[in-house]
Amino acid sequence: xxxxxxxxxxxxxxxxxxxxxxxxxxxxxxxxxxxxxxxxxxxxxxxxxxxxxxxxxxxxxxxxxxxxxxxxxxxxxxxxxxxxxxxxxxxxxxxxxxxxxxxxxxxxxxxxxxxxxxxxxxxxxxxxxxxxxxxxxxxxxxxxxxxxxxxxxxxxxxxxxxxxxxxxxxxxxxxxxxxxxxxxxxxxxxxxxxxxxxxxxxxxxxxxxxxxxxxxxxxxxxxxxxxxxxxxxxxxxxxxxxxxxxxxxxxxxxxxxxxxxxxxxxxxxxxxxxxxxxxxxxxxxxxxxxxxxxxxxxxxxxxxxxxxxxxxxxxxxxxxxxxxxxxxxxxxxxxxxxxxxxxxxxxxxxxxxxxxxxxxxxxxxxxxxxxxxxxxxxxxxxxxxxxxxxxxxxxxxxxxxxxxxxxxxxxxxxxxxxxxxxxxxxxxxxxxxxxxxxxxxxxxxxxxxxxxxxxxxxxxxxxxxxxxxxxxxxxxxxx
Numbered sequence: 001x002x003x004x005x006x007x008x009x010x011x012x013x014x015x016x017x018x019x020x021x022x023x024x025x026x027x028x029x030x031x032x033x034x035x036x037x038x039x040x041x042x043x044x045x046x047x048x049x050x051x052x053x054x055x056x057x058x059x060x061x062x063x064x065x066x067x068x069x070x071x072x073x074x075x076x077x078x079x080x081x082x083x084x085x086x087x088x089x090x091x092x093x094x095x096x097x098x099x100x101x102x103x104x105x106x107x108x109x110x111x112x113x114x115x116x117x118x119x120x121x122x123x124x125x126x127x128x129x130x131x132x133x134x135x136x137x138x139x140x141x142x143x144x145x146x147x148x149x150x151x152x153x154x155x156x157x158x159x160x161x162x163x164x165x166x167x168x169x170x171x172x173x174x175x176x177x178x179x180x181x182x183x184x185x186x187x188x189x190x191x192x193x194x195x196x197x198x199x200x201x202x203x204x205x206x207x208x209x210x211x212x213x214x215x216x217x218x219x220x221x222x223x224x225x226x227x228x229x230x231x232x233x234x235x236x237x238x239x240x241x242x243x244x245x246x247x248x249x250x251x252x253x254x255x256x257x258x259x260x261x262x263x264x265x266x267x268x269x270x271x272x273x274x275x276x277x278x279x280x281x282x283x284x285x286x287x288x289x290x291x292x293x294x295x296x297x298x299x300x301x302x303x304x305x306x307x308x309x310x311x312x313x314x315x316x317x318x319x320x321x322x323x324x325x326x327x328x329x330x331x332x333x334x335x336x337x338x339x340x341x342x343x344x345x346x347x348x349x350x351x352x353x354x355x356x357x358x359x360x361x362x363x364x365x366x367x368x369x370x371x372x373x374x375x376x377x378x379x380x381x382x383x384x385x386x387x388x389x390x391x392x393x394x395x396x397x398x399x400x401x402x403x404x405x406x407x408x409x410x411x412x413x414x415x416x417x418x419x420x421x422x423x424x425x426x427x428x429x430x431x432x433x434x435x436x437x438x439x440x441x442x443x444x445x446x447x448x449x450x451x452x453x454x455x456x457x458x459x460x461x462x463x464x465x466x467x468x469x470x471x472x473x474x475x476x477x478x479x
Contacts, residue, residue, distance in 0.1 A: 023036050029089075030059075030061075031061055041302055042303075043300070048299040049292045051290050052288070056287055062356075066350060067350050068101055072102065072156040074101050086355060087331075095246070096349025105123060114156060114168060116139060116154045119265075122136060122321075123135065125241030125242075126243045133237055137244065142233060143164075143229070145227075152164045159212060168207055183228060184203050185205040186227060248260075250264070251308040251320060273300050274341075277289075277324055281316060288315065290311065293339050327346050358373045358467060371443070376433055376436075402416055402418070415435055422452070429451060431444070433445055455469050456468075456470040
């Protein structure tokens with residue numbers, strides 16, 4: 001069979017798309033640019049497009065999937081997702097059930113699967129070094145116990161008639177399984193298995209293992225204290241991804257357009273011109289996040305085939321469509337820059353936010369800041385209120401004295417802005433560097449967090465500087 005040549009068609013289509021110049025690009029943040037443009041589609045109708053170009057190698061730059069309210073099956077408008085995470089920009093994410101908010105496909109955040117599906121839709125993955133992986137992903141979830149291995153049906157799934165399912169803290173619905181076990185984080189990435197009781201959610205960083213129907217019998221003989229390991233059986237080129245999300249269909253592969261919509265279960269009106277969202281990567285490893293307006297007088301939208309050619313025109317060598325229609329949105333520094341076809345923001349099951357801040361995890365949960373951590377004179381300063389409140393402390397601010405008082409149980413911590421000392425339970429503690437105020441937020445030395453609250457604070461440099469705070473221990477390796 002003679003291989004079809006795309007080059008003549010590609011040149012013709014790109015010439016048709018290239019009709020009007022783009023508007024000037026705006027520098028949103030270091031390594032992040034945004035611009036809009038107006039062109040005509042293949043039917044000669046105008047459409048408006050919006051592009052975010054991201055350099056993923058820029059320090060602390062992260063393109064991160066976010067679930068509505070950080071829960072599976074919850075919905076949230078894009079502006080709320082962006083604002084609460086301290087994002088500089090954001091777009092809508094993958095498909096979801098508009099009623100329940102449950103994802104259609106896979107959601108992987110920080111290397112941890114929050115939702116796994118066997119649906120045949122293209123997924124993309126992002127690594128710590130800024131690379132993007134594209135392909136079909138249907139990982140097998142496995143649980144290793146006492147030398148044997150259990151194959152699980154999935155993670156955070158609706159109840160089954162028969163099967164084994166893991167539930168993370170992101171699942172806040174009932175789990176009506178006949179047999180359940182708690183998996184508490186233990187040493188070296190393992191989990192300690194204990195009985196589960198009704199109404200108790202999955203522990204931070206852990207899971208509930210639920211057995212439905214006949215599969216529940218596989219859990220009966222497991223003893224309290226048994227150690228287990230959870231793993232995802234991933235293709236080799238996906239094993240180092242940090243974040244992953246399903247979209248579909250595949251648009252561009254090797255710099256050429258791909259027609260995969262019908263193969264991925266998309267047909268009918270979905271193939272017509274509509275609002276679109278896509279993610280792509282260029283030959284020089286820049287990530288493109290693209291939104292096209294549609295179904296409005298000023299913008300007719302694009303078909304999926306036209307979207308593929310647009311992504312190539314913008315420089316993509318690989319590209320994947322994301323959810324479109326009324327979900328297509330782009331948020332940049334406090335405002336929606338496109339025109340949603342619903343004339344308002346739609347509540348989304350998930351989105352993608354662009355964050356530029358040192359990652360901080362408190363009891364294994366990601367913390368977000370409107371004022372990110374700062375490095376000053378070789379010391380890391382972190383927002384006091386956000387971290388202390390997440391660790392269960394109450395904060396009081398004396399504006400006249402410029403003094404912060406934090407109370408956690410019997411611990412009382414007093415700190416004055418600009419002072420190189422604090423008072424903890426009546427005892428004076430010297431700070432590495434004085435506390436400072438930045439954009440109305442009080443920042444304190446990271447080491448002080450551990451000393452004041454007895455938390456285990458670790459500053460990890462491998463894979464990019466990251467702060468881990470564990471309320472259960474003493475101070476670790478901090479700066």
